Amino acid sequence: xxxxxxxxxxxxxxxxxxxxxxxxxxxxxxxxxxxxxxxxxxxxxxxxxxxxxxxxxxxxxxxxxxxxxxxxxxxxxxxxxxxxxxxxxxxxxxxxxxxxxxxxxxxxxxxxxxxxxxxxxxxxxxxxxxxxxxxxxxxxxxxxxxxxxxxxxxxxxxxxxxxxxxxxxxxxxxxxxxxxxxxxxxxxxxxxxxxxxxxxxxxxxxxxxxxxxxxxxxxxxxxxxxxxxxxxxxxxxxxxxxxxxxxxxxxxxxxxxxxxxxxxxxxxxxx
Numbered sequence: 171x172x173x174x175x176x177x178x179x180x181x182x183x184x185x186x187x188x189x190x191x192x193x194x195x196x197x198x199x200x201x202x203x204x205x206x207x208x209x210x211x212x213x214x215x216x217x218x219x220x221x222x223x224x225x226x227x228x229x230x231x232x233x234x235x236x237x238x239x240x241x242x243x244x245x246x247x248x249x250x251x252x253x254x255x256x257x258x259x260x261x262x263x264x265x266x267x268x269x270x271x272x273x274x275x276x277x278x279x280x281x282x283x284x285x286x287x288x289x290x291x292x293x294x295x296x297x298x299x300x301x302x303x304x305x306x307x308x309x310x311x312x313x314x315x316x317x318x319x320x321x322x323x324x325x326x327x328x329x330x331x332x333x334x335x336x337x338x339x340x341x342x343x344x345x346x347x348x349x350x351x352x353x354x355x356x357x358x359x360x361x362x363x364x365x366x367x368x369x370x371x372x373x374x375x376x377x378x379x380x381x382x383x384x385x386x387x388x389x390x391x392x393x394x395x396x397x398x399x400x401x402x403x404x405x406x407x408x409x410x411x412x413x414x415x416x417x418x419x420x421x422x423x424x425x426x427x428x429x430x431x432x433x434x435x436x437x438x439x440x441x
Contacts, residue, residue, distance in 0.1 A: 171216050172241050177209035179236040184229035189237075192220040200225070219255065272342075273304035275315045277423030282346075287419055290350045300336070300344040300421060310342030316424040319346045321417050350417060 178187045178197060189197035189210065196210030214220065226235045240246035284298030300317050302310040319334030334348030 171214065172243065173211055174214050174239050174241045174244075175209055175211045175246075177207050177238045177240075177246070178224070178226075179207050179238060180226075181234035182206075182228075182231055184231065185233070185235065186227040186229075187235065188225040190221070190223040192222075200227075222254075272308040272310050273306060275302045275310055275342075275423060276305040277425075279303045279305060279307055280317075280423060282421045286346075286348065287421075290348075290417075292350050292353050295347045295349050297345065297347045298419075298421070300346055302342040302344070302423075313338035313340050313342055313344065315344075317344055317346065318420075318422050318424050319348055320420040320422075321348050321350055322420055323352065323417060346421070348419075352417075 176189060176191065176196060178189060178199075180187065183206065186200045187197060187208065188195070188200050191212045191214075194212055196212050197208050199208045224235075224237055226233075228234075237249045238246050239249050280300065280302045282298055282300050286296035286298040290296035298319070302313070302315055302317075304310060317336045319336060321332035321334065323329045323331070329352060332348055332350060334346050336344050336346045339345055
């Protein structure tokens with residue numbers, strides 16, 4: 171098995187040629203002839219029959235065409251008639267109906283969709299759908315894989331991840347849901363740290379409202395945040411909340427294989 175180069179040798183520039191090898195179009199010099207010996211390459215497996223079709227036309231003068239082939243282990247030579255076969259008669263019952271099942275599930279090609287991937291309400295179940303596929307992109311027909319859904323709080327390690335539930339629906343599809351409990355959105359800031367882009371604003375009652383009900387409209391809250399310029403670490407006030415403000419949803423396929431260990435050469439490393 172190796173790559174072969176097919177070449178067509180013709181007598182003049184008025185001639186035209188096309189070559190197909192097992193439905194692969196590897197030479198196309200039909201509208202014009204850029205070379206007197208056009209060629210193309212294709213990978214062939216040893217002891218395997220391939221369909222070959224050569225289409226040839228001559229505009230004037232004498233017609234002449236040869237089909238040659240070569241590879242890394244075979245010098246260029248004319249394709250011998252001993253390598254060519256006519257269509258064989260099918261055996262009894264042929265062609266046979268064949269059932270092809272998908273291969274093992276590929277986590278990297280499987281997909282997730284649904285509103286729960288980008289939007290959720292604290293305390294309310296959010297949902298998404300997982301479609302399992304094999305490594306060739308074929309939809310799975312069974313639902314015996316294990317998928318895991320985690321809601322993560324980015325780099326805030328003081329809060330635990332939220333594990334979702336995954337239910338097999340059949341035919342390679344799974345319904346997943348989770349319930350977020352901590353609000354994280356475009357108005358969220360993180361704890362005070364020089365690592366992050368902002369800090370929590372000071373008491374809103376002191377800087378933005380005279381009410382003590384604890385209820386603020388959005389415009390009041392935004393203005394209050396922007397007034398706390400002294401609490402901003404690094405970026406300007408209008409960049410508050412840009413970093414570390416969202417949850418993320420990790421959807422993964424769990425693979426069997428025993429224990430998994432991570433080794434650190436630096437004992438002070440944070441896992």
